[in-house]
Amino acid sequence: MSLPKIVDLDGSRPGDREILGGKAYSVNKMRELGLPVPPAFALTTPLCGEYHENGRTLSDEVWDDVLRHLAQLEKDTGRRFGVGPFPLLVSVRSGAAQSMPGMMDTVLNLGLTEPLRDELARETGDQEWAENTWNRFRESYASIVVGEPGSTPPEDPYQQLRAAIGAVFDSWTNERVKAYRTRHGLGVGAGTAVTIQAMVFGNRDARSGTGVLFSRNPSTGENVLFGEWLEQAQGEDVVSGERTPSQLDELKRAMPEQHAELDRLARVLEHDHRDLVDIEFTIESDRLYVLQCRKGKRSAAAAVQVAVDLVHEGLITTTEATDRVTAEQIQALNDREGIRTGSPVVASGTGASPGTATGVAVTDTDEAQRLAAEGTAVVLVRPSTAPDDVPAMFESVAVVTEVGGSTSHAALVCREISLPCVVGCGAGTVSDLLGRTITVDGATGNIYDGNVLESDDQTHGALAELLSWLPNPLPADHHLSAVRPLESA
The missing domain is CATH 3.50.30.10 (Phosphohistidine domain)
Structure with missing residues (x-):
């Protein structure tokens, strides 16, 4: 059954990565698994093409559909968009079918205005948090949506949302996306989806924060939980690289129960993906949420080690293992x-x-x-x-x-x-x-x-085992045919 152009990501129906994009696909899958994920809906990738064909304009028909799904988000959260004292705020996130970390744009905390900021401060009794959230949104909106640092977002939250959706669709054609897709041979692609998700606040208080973890070490492939954590922060603080986070062990000391739950969730998601996974998470006032999960980017050494280990663990076959390692990765190991x-x-x-x-x-x-x-x-x-x-x-x-x-x-x-x-x-x-x-x-x-x-003549231990699983003779069109002579490594 074909998906509609805008989809509630509630896990009630199977997703299609090409249509939903990687981020929305992962949200839908995690909700299907019953994981703690903030509710969301997605404008699908075909709408990106329609937007550009329509002179970079979101049609009234699509906008009306957005509003219907936004009403469902209000129902799911018990909060109203644009209405105090604690309004529904949303993130507006990009997400193509292929993972391209940081290449497109995202706007967080959308839906705030100066009057709503003040209502939020009175309702929570936390002026500092309300001001911090407003400043984050104002700066993000000005730089990403308007392109004029220092400008103030519109007073109408619905105008903010419509413009932010357009900005995310626009980011599909930026130079960094073109460079990334060219470097990885991804072709033109169908466009980006836009995920609209209820905000959770890692900057809320001292028992809040955000982080990224991998189910295994993405540099070495070692089967240990690996990641970083920033107290009282939001996700962009970690992934942007503008702040230096703490190691995940700091979270284990500060919030051992949350760390243990993350460890459990990492194993659930790794088993579902049958691969090393990369998970973005937020803790708001001691409550854990997972925001995204994808197959983790990894080094050449980790690619080989993880592939071999997953075979030993019975999660993948030897054929799948050799298919997951590229000739470029093997060459990188041999050229060290x-x-x-x-x-x-x-x-x-x-x-x-x-x-x-x-x-x-x-x-x-x-x-x-x-x-x-x-x-x-x-x-x-x-x-x-x-x-x-x-x-x-x-x-x-x-x-x-x-x-x-x-x-x-x-x-x-x-x-x-x-x-x-x-x-x-x-x-x-x-x-x-x-x-x-x-x-x-x-x-x-x-x-x-x-x-x-x-x-450096040191041999990577798992590489020889992986290469031993290749058929002999190797078909000329096999993706590792160029490195077959390195089997003795």
Whole structure:
């Protein structure tokens, strides 16, 4: 049965990733599984094409349908959109069929106005929280929807919503999406869906926060819960890379029950996906919510290790395991170089994507792309990385940041393409490294002066086992045919 153009994500009917987009598909699936997910509905991917064909305008017919689904969201939450004292606020999120972390736009806390902010403050007795939520929305709306930092959102929440939906559809055609899709050979694509979801507030109080976790370590593949956490924050604070979060162990100490529940949910979702998963979560006043789940981006080493381990655990077949590893990932493992013993460390942070590389430290993205086009090996060194930096990241040999964590969008993008990345090196790193030739070790988080690479003959233990599962002789059109001679590795 075909899906309507706008779909309630209540888990009552099977989803279609191509139609719902990855984010909405995951929300629908998690609600089907009975997990604690805020209610939501989605404008499907075909509407993105209709929007652009209609002169970048949302038709009145579609808008009327949005309002009908918004009324259901009000019923589900017991709150009213645009009406105090505690109005329904929503997130307006992008989501294509293929995961593209951070490439498109999202608006949080939508539905606030200055009068509603004041009502919210009186109702909750928390002026600071109401002001913080308003400022977050105002800044996000101004930069993403209006494109004019400092501007004030419209006083009509419905006008805000209609414009934000358009802005998310518009982000499908931005330069970072084009660069990402080109780099990964994803083709033109059908467009992005838009998920409209009731807000939960990780910035609510001291018993609130947000984080990202992986069911296994996405750098090494080790079967341990891995992630980061920010107290009294919202999701964009973690994934944007503009703040440096704490390790998930900090949440375990502060909220052991919530950590234990996250561990359980991670196993449920990993078993459902039959793969390593990446989960975004929020805790509002001790209440846990999961917002998204997708197959986790991983390093080359993790791709091999996870594939082999899932075979041993009986979750996938050997054929599925070899299909999940690319020739590029195997080549990256076999081309590894090590660090010369005794080399001087000039900076250090958190290793977010393993691998080593040497290049000239550059901070300007345009200059990085120009130098790379001329054949210069460039290390992109930034205070933090924003989605607009992605085209330059794709042209660099490594990425280094002053702030941010290993679950930021930038780190995810680097791991996916085996690009060494070190995050959270601290203030002043850019000025200290700028213009110097440096070597980046994305596993240890160390940065060295000069070119200190030397050959590394260490064999990745799981790789030989994975390659032994390939048929012999290997069909010429098999995706790993180019690396068949490396079986002896």
